[in-house]
Amino acid sequence: MGGVVGLKGTDGTTVLQEAVRRGAIPVSPKRAKEFLSILPKNPGISLVVAGGLMGADIARELGLEFVSVNGVGVETTRADTVRIAKSMLKHGIDVLVFVGGDGTARDVLEAVGDNVTVLGVPAGVKVYSSVFAINPRTAANIVLEFQGGRTETVKGEVLDIDESEFRKGHLAISLKGYLLTPQRGGLMQNPKAPSLASDTEDMETIADYFEQELIDPSTVYVLGPGLTVDRIATRLGVTKKTLLGVDVVRGDGTILGLDVSEAQILSLVKDSNARIIVSPIGGQGFFLGRGNQQISPKVIRSVGVDDLVIVASKNKIGMLWPRRLLVDSGDADLDESLRGYRRIIIGYREEMMIKIE
Numbered sequence: 001m002g003g004v005v006g007l008k009g010t011d012g013t014t015v016l017q018e019a020v021r022r023g024a025i026p027v028s029p030k031r032a033k034e035f036l037s038i039l040p041k042n043p044g045i046s047l048v049v050a051g052g053l054m055g056a057d058i059a060r061e062l063g064l065e066f067v068s069v070n071g072v073g074v075e076t077t078r079a080d081t082v083r084i085a086k087s088m089l090k091h092g093i094d095v096l097v098f099v100g101g102d103g104t105a106r107d108v109l110e111a112v113g114d115n116v117t118v119l120g121v122p123a124g125v126k127v128y129s130s131v132f133a134i135n136p137r138t139a140a141n142i143v144l145e146f147q148g149g150r151t152e153t154v155k156g157e158v159l160d161i162d163e164s165e166f167r168k169g170h171l172a173i174s175l176k177g178y179l180l181t182p183q184r185g186g187l188m189q190n191p192k193a194p195s196l197a198s199d200t201e202d203m204e205t206i207a208d209y210f211e212q213e214l215i216d217p218s219t220v221y222v223l224g225p226g227l228t229v230d231r232i233a234t235r236l237g238v239t240k241k242t243l244l245g246v247d248v249v250r251g252d253g254t255i256l257g258l259d260v261s262e263a264q265i266l267s268l269v270k271d272s273n274a275r276i277i278v279s280p281i282g283g284q285g286f287f288l289g290r291g292n293q294q295i296s297p298k299v300i301r302s303v304g305v306d307d308l309v310i311v312a313s314k315n316k317i318g319m320l321w322p323r324r325l326l327v328d329s330g331d332a333d334l335d336e337s338l339r340g341y342r343r344i345i346i347g348y349r350e351e352m353m354i355k356i357e
Contacts, residue, residue: 004262004293027330031123031136032099033058038140040064045147048091050084067091078107085111095119095146095182097139102126102160106176109158117153118179119143122328126166127290128173128192128281131156131181134357135328135335138187146182156181157191166244186322186357193283193319195227202313205348207231213349217252220269222303224278224292228311232277246294262296269299275307276300285320288338289328297331305337310344317346317354324355 004025036059039045047066049055054076056068069087072080081098085108088096095117098108101124108118120132121139133139145151155178165172173192181188210232215221221236223229225244233241237253245259248268256268276295280287287310288295300308310325317323325344327335341353 004296028099028123029053029058030330031121033062034136035097035099035121035140036062036064038137039143042144042147045143048088048093050080050088054080054084078103081107082111088112089115095143097121097143099123099136102129102158105129105131105158105179106160109177109179112179114178114180116180117146117182118156119146119182122189122290125291125293126161126163127189128159128161128284129157130189130191131158131179132189133187134189134326142182142184142187145184145187151182151184153180154183155179156188159191171244189286189326190283190321192281195282195313196315199227199313199315202315202347203228203231205350206311206313206345207235209345209348209350211235215251216273217250218273219251220256220272220274221249221251222265222269222274222276222295222299223247223249224276224295226279228279228313229277232311244291246292260294262294262299265294265299266302269303274303275309276303277309277311279311280316280320280325282316283319284326285324286326286328289330293330297329297334300329300334305334308338310342312344312346314346317344317352324357326357 032055047059047064049059049066049068051068051071054072059066070084081104085096089112093116096112097119098104099121103124105120112118118131119139119142121136122132133142142151158176158179159173160176161171161173206228215236223233223241224246230241230243233247236249238247238249238255241247242259248257248260248265249255257264278287278292278295281290284290327338329335339356342356343351344354346352
């Protein structure tokens with residue numbers, strides 16, 4: 001919820017209130033609705049749903065039959081997640097599906113441990129754990145495969161970070177434990193992998209390429225998170241890029257905005273020639289929809305899909321399995337327009353074609 005307004009998550013009441021003050025809109029209801037909308041076509045699935053705004057309201061809107069577990073108030077906390085997950089175990093569920101990010105995964109782990117199979121529908125800023133499907137639609141497909149006995153149950157990593165440090169530009173990922181997760185080839189995301197020292201040379205050559213041949217002084221550059229983009233930012237005159245946020249800089253070195261929100265980006269690129277530069281998350285391959293929600297569908301459409309530039313070290317691409325990049329912007333039409341084969345920059349005058357799914 002906090003991603004679009006530049007807050008990098010909403011763990012904790014204070015940050016959640018600040019997100020609301022900035023005009024953030026909850027993401028989970030839309031993602032839950034997308035997930036649930038596929039299931040009515042498939043008889044044999046019985047739904048046990050959290051009460052009120054944590055699930056029952058959406059299920060009722062879709063006309064689904066369900067059993068409701070525990071009521072919740074207008075405002076909910078992690079305590080509600082833990083309480084409801086524990087209650088669901090008493091209903092003899094086969095798989096527990098939650099909608100959220102790594103913080104929610106951690107709460108579910110606390111509640112159920114290894115007592116039930118768990119599947120995450122991604123809807124957070126921090127989605128580094130391997131218990132999540134690629135998107136809501138693939139999550140629904142995994143449930144159907146699970147129902148048909150066509151999945152393998154594996155231990156999925158639950159990872160999380162300290163959000164307060166994350167906002168300061170420090171990314172310290174810790175392993176919180178494991179959840180039993182249904183696995184079906186290509187439908188679940190991998191955990192985030194760290195950058196390696198061997199990536200440094202590639203990052204520098206990519207930055208050299210931009211500095212010497214690609215940067216235009218009159219163009220506005222929207223710079224996504226990551227170390228590779230950080231090297232490019234240095235060439236643009238940004239001495240201290242927001243490593244885990246989004247900055248906007250003109251090609252002549254003028255800094256237009258640091259750690260910006262979606263609304264700020266839209267204002268800064270209006271009536272300008274602009275380009276967006278992003279890098280995929282190591283190990284996962286997501287270049288949109290994970291950790292850079294400020295670069296929203298509105299922003300991409302404003303700048304233009306053709307002016308979305310993807311950069312990555314050769315090592316980062318080599319570590320991806322399957323060898324593909326992933327997009328989960330939250331806008332199905334935009335995602336579809338980005339799928340297929342696309343050229344990405346991997347070095348000085350070095351590009352490669354890679355499949356986007």
